[in-house]
Amino acid sequence: MNILPKKLTTIASALLLGAALTGTSAMTYAQNINPNEPVSIVAEWDKTFPQSNKVEHRKVTFKNRYGITLVGDLYLPKNRGNNKLAAIAVSGPFGAVKEQSSGLYAQTLAERGFITLAFDPSYTGESGGQPRNVASPDINTEDFSAAVDFLGLQQEIDRNRIGILGICGWGGMALNAVAADTRVKAVATSVMYDMSRVMAKGLFDSMTAEQRHAALDQISQQRWSDAENGKPASMAGGLPDKLPTDANPIIKEFYDYYKVPRGFHTRSVNSNGAWTATTAHSFMNIPMMSYANEITIPALIVTGEKAHSRYFAEDAYKAIGGKNKELVIVPNANHVDLYDNQAGKIPFDKFEQFYKTSLR
Numbered sequence: 001m002n003i004l005p006k007k008l009t010t011i012a013s014a015l016l017l018g019a020a021l022t023g024t025s026a027m028t029y030a031q032n033i034n035p036n037e038p039v040s041i042v043a044e045w046d047k048t049f050p051q052s053n054k055v056e057h058r059k060v061t062f063k064n065r066y067g068i069t070l071v072g073d074l075y076l077p078k079n080r081g082n083n084k085l086a087a088i089a090v091s092g093p094f095g096a097v098k099e100q101s102s103g104l105y106a107q108t109l110a111e112r113g114f115i116t117l118a119f120d121p122s123y124t125g126e127s128g129g130q131p132r133n134v135a136s137p138d139i140n141t142e143d144f145s146a147a148v149d150f151l152g153l154q155q156e157i158d159r160n161r162i163g164i165l166g167i168c169g170w171g172g173m174a175l176n177a178v179a180a181d182t183r184v185k186a187v188a189t190s191v192m193y194d195m196s197r198v199m200a201k202g203l204f205d206s207m208t209a210e211q212r213h214a215a216l217d218q219i220s221q222q223r224w225s226d227a228e229n230g231k232p233a234s235m236a237g238g239l240p241d242k243l244p245t246d247a248n249p250i251i252k253e254f255y256d257y258y259k260v261p262r263g264f265h266t267r268s269v270n271s272n273g274a275w276t277a278t279t280a281h282s283f284m285n286i287p288m289m290s291y292a293n294e295i296t297i298p299a300l301i302v303t304g305e306k307a308h309s310r311y312f313a314e315d316a317y318k319a320i321g322g323k324n325k326e327l328v329i330v331p332n333a334n335h336v337d338l339y340d341n342q343a344g345k346i347p348f349d350k351f352e353q354f355y356k357t358s359l360r
Helices: 011-019 101-111 137-152 169-178 195-201 209-229 249-258 310-319 348-358
Strands: 055-063 069-077 085-091 115-119 157-167 186-190 299-304 325-330
Touching (some): 085 101, 101 157, 101 348, 137 157, 137 169, 157 169, 157 348, 169 195, 169 299, 169 310, 186 348, 299 310, 299 348
Parallel strands (some): 186 299, 299 325
Antiparallel strands (some): 055 069, 069 115
16 A cells, blocks of 8 residues: 655645545445435444443434435433533544544533534545545535534524534534534634645645646546546545554554554544545635634634644634634644543543533
8 A cells, every 4th residue: 555755745645634634545335325315324332432321322313405414423411401401513533433533522521511413524434425435615514504403403402502613624614614604602623624724735834836736637637537437536545554664753643543443443534445536626725714704602722732733723713703712732732632532631621611601
């Protein structure tokens, strides 16, 4: 299997890192009779974290406004009483599934008194949509609003007290969603990525104008091949099955989550799949943070002191227009440290305090 080059300034690495930071070998899915219906709905517990005895768990489905059925895990506090509760929709990282980071965040916040929903985005995990392993700045932003639709219809939930939380690439999606969806009352991100920025400009904004043009031309030409073949090609390269001794530190960081028992999940694009080769196309021309200055609801932006993605969080914090915002930098934490609590660095107390204050 090919691996990403050590230098992160080439077109290929910018696209691969921008698209998921973790493209891997191809994974195939059976075509559904209805391509918008779920790929699967697994009843048994198959998460990368243990099930809590303080939380009730339900497998749920709901549709976005494009008719794609999304599959999620709803977590409810067992001692919730009869009062309607505040709710939080959670998704991410980009290329992960709800059985990984988003589920852990959701279950933990449910233990602390919220009703939470971790869901698979369109075209990934158990959610519907064909072809598989495609991402879209529009459709994936809509997925968050569809989650809000679902939460607001549940009898246990106060629809005037709904927040969202985006992890990694879904941090940018979350901010994009709340810039338009006024029903959301609070937004938080954890080690966020702005996927449109990284795909358009490369990691650390390293892509030159010439490289950008060449990348767009490469994707455009790939569309001819996809059209001729009647199906999209998968992206080449990505995380190796075995990490070489001279691997780039960022690649090693992701490998140490997605490709090992700590975070591996068979339905995860980043663990066992590959994004389509044209995934970056729309992201490269649709900047998602264009209206961040119009975000006035409470916003919590969390990142790691040593996270390579830190600059996305700091720039997003500056761009958010409201005054009720906070930037939290977790000491000594890298990007993947905030995917799970293996290192004990996820500031769940801070997230709890933020949502309890903002969703009163």
